[in-house]
Each structure stands twice: as structure tokens, then as C-alpha cells.
Amino acid sequence: MRPAIWYGIGLLLLCSLWMPAKTPLTPVHVVQAMMLEEEEPALSQRRVAYRIDVKLDPDTKQLIGSEQIVWQHPGRKPVHELYFHLYPNAFAEGSTFLKESGGTLRQDRMDPRYPGAMEITALRLPDGTNLLPSVEYVQPDDGNTDDRTLARVVLPTPVYPGEKLELDVKFHVQLPKVFARMGFYGDFVMAGQWFPKLAAYEIAGQRQRREEGWNAHQYHAHSEFYADFGTYEVTITVPEPYQVAATGRLSAVSEPRHGWRHWTFTARDVHDFAWAASPDFLVEQRHYPDLGTDGLTVFLYLDPAHQSAKERYFRITRQTMAQFGQWFGPYPYDTLRIVVPPPGASGAGGMEYPTLITAWDASIPPSSWAVEQVVVHELAHQYWYGMVATNEFEEPWLDEGLATFTENKMMASLVPEYGRLATLSPILEPKPLHLPAWEYGDDTYASNVYLRAARVLSGIEAVIGEEKMMDILRTYFQRYQFAHPSTEDFLAVINEVSGKNFNDFFQRFVFSERMVNYRLNGIESEATGQPGQYRHRLHVSSENALPQTVPILIRHVDGKTATVMWNTQNSAEPLVVEGEAIAWAWIDPFFSNPMEIHHVDNVYRPVHEQTVATWAARLSYWLE
Numbered sequence: 001m002r003p004a005i006w007y008g009i010g011l012l013l014l015c016s017l018w019m020p021a022k023t024p025l026t027p028v029h030v031v032q033a034m035m036l037e038e039e040e041p042a043l044s045q046r047r048v049a050y051r052i053d054v055k056l057d058p059d060t061k062q063l064i065g066s067e068q069i070v071w072q073h074p075g076r077k078p079v080h081e082l083y084f085h086l087y088p089n090a091f092a093e094g095s096t097f098l099k100e101s102g103g104t105l106r107q108d109r110m111d112p113r114y115p116g117a118m119e120i121t122a123l124r125l126p127d128g129t130n131l132l133p134s135v136e137y138v139q140p141d142d143g144n145t146d147d148r149t150l151a152r153v154v155l156p157t158p159v160y161p162g163e164k165l166e167l168d169v170k171f172h173v174q175l176p177k178v179f180a181r182m183g184f185y186g187d188f189v190m191a192g193q194w195f196p197k198l199a200a201y202e203i204a205g206q207r208q209r210r211e212e213g214w215n216a217h218q219y220h221a222h223s224e225f226y227a228d229f230g231t232y233e234v235t236i237t238v239p240e241p242y243q244v245a246a247t248g249r250l251s252a253v254s255e256p257r258h259g260w261r262h263w264t265f266t267a268r269d270v271h272d273f274a275w276a277a278s279p280d281f282l283v284e285q286r287h288y289p290d291l292g293t294d295g296l297t298v299f300l301y302l303d304p305a306h307q308s309a310k311e312r313y314f315r316i317t318r319q320t321m322a323q324f325g326q327w328f329g330p331y332p333y334d335t336l337r338i339v340v341p342p343p344g345a346s347g348a349g350g351m352e353y354p355t356l357i358t359a360w361d362a363s364i365p366p367s368s369w370a371v372e373q374v375v376v377h378e379l380a381h382q383y384w385y386g387m388v389a390t391n392e393f394e395e396p397w398l399d400e401g402l403a404t405f406t407e408n409k410m411m412a413s414l415v416p417e418y419g420r421l422a423t424l425s426p427i428l429e430p431k432p433l434h435l436p437a438w439e440y441g442d443d444t445y446a447s448n449v450y451l452r453a454a455r456v457l458s459g460i461e462a463v464i465g466e467e468k469m470m471d472i473l474r475t476y477f478q479r480y481q482f483a484h485p486s487t488e489d490f491l492a493v494i495n496e497v498s499g500k501n502f503n504d505f506f507q508r509f510v511f512s513e514r515m516v517n518y519r520l521n522g523i524e525s526e527a528t529g530q531p532g533q534y535r536h537r538l539h540v541s542s543e544n545a546l547p548q549t550v551p552i553l554i555r556h557v558d559g560k561t562a563t564v565m566w567n568t569q570n571s572a573e574p575l576v577v578e579g580e581a582i583a584w585a586w587i588d589p590f591f592s593n594p595m596e597i598h599h600v601d602n603v604y605r606p607v608h609e610q611t612v613a614t615w616a617a618r619l620s621y622w623l624e
Ligand SMILES: [Zn+2]
Pocket: 001, 002, 003, 377, 381, 400, 403
């Protein structure tokens, strides 16, 4: 989901690094349909296939849908039950999501007058057997019996390994007013997590799992999603003036009939399907033959308030996808859609879906570099969430941490100061990174799963160098795309490619909440006998530091500065320096160690000097 630095440093909005373009846009009413090639090799195991018909009622803000699901059993044991995610019930009274979030998620407040809900109105096997009576809401994570975001369905006969199970489902969704990724805002609709969706079925060995089975969790305030790869064919019926953005290729748009149009999209080798619709979108597309495996068409669905930023959305998308292709490997899909929600629909902004992302809502100044930042972050998810597809319920750091690390790297290649800003982001309460999403609180989720995770990855890079780090990410992506790896799998790639053993590093910084802290506890000085010359003993210490050489900047009272290098392995011994009286000394003044989170105690000044006080005050401002 949305980049986390946004919350730490809102000041970024004030920066304006790109000039807005002035080209006016014209609405495009019919986007040309593309032909589907039938014979395309599968990239994923395609364990599930959805055909969905859904109609938007623009007055009641409801979705009325029917779906045919085909699930192919990938395991070795008979399956007696299924699990469905009914995500829109997160916005119904009593839900775990609302209890955990208190109705506020990351500064967005849910409007209690417009809750959301989902109901399955029919569930049948192809022979007509009615499965509705066996639908039971379950709450494996917290036992909250009012939560209806996960349902179990007991099957009358088991599904055997390799068999296909077909289901016919009918459903209604009441869209909430936009909150936490979905809903309506005026005529705008963001349909994410909007259809009854099968949980993921993991086979033995997948993510080190001993026994095969469903991996099913409720929808939590701080959890995202996890699903099997498959195929989708979705027909979306909306009033004629609406434009529709969705996952995958647009295969057909009907002529208007009685004021309605049908938009059909087809997607393969994806694990989710989202769409957005609005009569106000300004739609434009660009084809880039040099991007992706075989060319990439980027579609922009722009709120009119961001017309002036149009060229920047295209430019950053092109730059980023070209760079990610070089770093990690080609993007294998041929479409990418970017939705800019209307001003005020911030709950829909900054979200990733397969081949579709949402930018910040158009209330942000179109000249701010947050325009680029959010696109870069969500495009990073196209790799780590979209294709590598880790379990965001149980291991959210793998996706958000890698997305934030990748975002920082890409943004730093455009704006060198960005890397420095990223290391200043506050981490007030470190937690282990390897926790399920719902075990973090509102104040610890983003700061750990995004920011601390990205710093830990930067800490690995600081040990092995950028080239090896990018080798690791490329190997990890290429080995595990479409394969749902775990933290253990990621660690194994790090060890293999780096040729080093990071097990202890992971124990300290991933599986526990430790971070590095350097401290300058004091300076003792004694005269050497030479006029104005002293022998200084700098009492330095470090917590959790790996053996590392760190610079210490020393300023003498005569105004001269010197840098001495300190090996953190020698923490027990004071560091001895000779020279003039010291005004102040500062460990790691250029923030070379991204794992260090508490810089204020790095500075010591035996003699008062204004500079130190000023810097300490500035640091406190940033860090606390
Ligand atoms: Zn994210």
C-alpha cells in the first residue's frame, strides 16, 4: 500500500522539483479493444479461474454480481472445505477491521453514515446443489464472532488432488464511502477486494509448510492480502458516460444500450482483479515498445484536477519501469493502468493491484514530488506484491519493505537527497519485522514494516555493496516470481548470492526488534605537556553493531575539524586522539549506517558551542 515516508515527512509536499505540463486533455470515450492471443504460455500455476459479471448501481452504490469459479486442487490430500474472503464486510459494524482501526486508517476516517458490506446470495455446485446453508463465518485470528470477512464452506463431497471444482456464486456489495482502499466518492468508484474470493491453498513445502492446506485470515486494519494466481474474465456494466480502468487487457466495450455499457477485461497470471470507474476520468494511453517483455501500454485515468501533471505521470512510469526491467527483469504483462482518484478520495489512493495502481488522490499539489513518489512505490509493488506475491497477512515486511527499499533507490536516482530523507524517517518503537500484520499497532505497522524493513535491507547493502544487493534482488525476483516465497526463502537467496551468512543478522534485525545505536558517552582530556595540546579519550559505545568502521567528526576549539575512523569491534576501549581542545565530536555525521536509529546521542560537546546546540536541536526535530 501507500508509501510510508508520506506520513513521516509531509513536508515533501512543499517541494516542487518538476515543472507541471500545460497540455490540455480531452476525455476518451471508447478505448480501443485489444485482441487476445489465445495461445500464450502460462507464467504461473493458474490454480483458479474467475468469470465475473458485475453491475454498478450508481444510485445505491451497490455492486450486483455473479461469478463462476473453477478451482484446481494443487495438493495431495482430499479437501473437504473451502474458505472465501468477503472483504467488504470489514466496513460493517462490529468487524475486526473497525475494532482494530477505530474507523481511522492512516489519517483517513471512515464515514459511519456509509458503511460497506458483502452478501453471498447464491452458492451452488454445477449440479445445482445449494451450498449456502453450509456457509459459516469464521474468525481464526481473533475469535470476534461479529467479523464476517472470512467464510468457510463445507463441501458435500471432497475434492481430490488434481480435480477441478466449479462453483456458481451470486453476490451483492454495498460500497462504503471511500475508506481503506475501496468505495465510492461522488461518481467515482474504487472496486478493490470487491468479489467473493477463494483463500490461497498452500501445498506442502510452500513457505516451509509441513502440511498442505488453506491459508485463510480475516481482514485486519493492518493486513493486506494473499491469493493464488489464476485467470480472470470480468465484465463490468456501468452507466454509459463512465470510463473503466481494470486489471488486465480490455477485450471488449459494448455499444451503449439503454444508457449502459459492458466493459470486459481479461487477465492471466494475476492473483487479484481490481477496477475503478468514473464519468470524469480523462483517459490517455501511451505505448512503449521498449518496455516489458514485448512492449507495454500505459493507460492514465486522470482526475481533471491533475491535468497539469499528466506528462509527469507518464514520464515517471516510463523511467521506473525501464529501471526495474534492468534491475530485476522484464515486466511480463502488456498493460499497466494508473488511476488518479478525485480530490478527497484519499482512501482509494496509493494502492497496488496486479497491472493497476492508484496514485495519491488529486488533492495533493500537482507540482509536488509526491506525484512521482507514489507511482514509484506502487510500481515497485508490481514486482514484489504482483509477481513475487508474498503472504501479506503473515509476512507483510517482505512486500512493503522491499517496495520501500526499491522506492528509495529509484527516487534517490532521481533526487539524490531522497536517500538521506529516508534514513531520517522516525522509528520510535522498533518491533520484529517477521510478525503477522495484525500484531502491529497503528503506530508501529508502517514504521516497522515499511521504514525499518527498508533500513534493514539498506543495512545488508551497506555490508555487501550495491552491486551484490541488486544481484540478490534480481535473483530473488527471477527465482520466485509467481511462487509465493517466505522470509526463509529470501534469506537463503541473500546468503547464496552474497557468499556470506546473514542468519545472525536476520536473528538480530528481522526476527527481533533490534537496531543499531552508536553513542558518544563522554570525552576525557589531559594535557600532553605541549602548549594547547591534549590527549583525548572518546568513550564510544555501540549496541547491536556489526563489526564496522565508522567515521567520527571532531571539531577543535580553534575551528579545525578532523575525521577519525572507529572500528565498532573496539567499543570496550576508548578511542584516543591527540590535538587541540575539542569543541564537539560526532559519530557518523553523514548517516552512513542506515540501521542506526538514534542519532541524538552520537554528539558530545565538552565545551559549549552554538553549532552543536543548533545541530542537536535540528536532529531532535527530525528524529523525535
Ligand atoms: Zn506499499
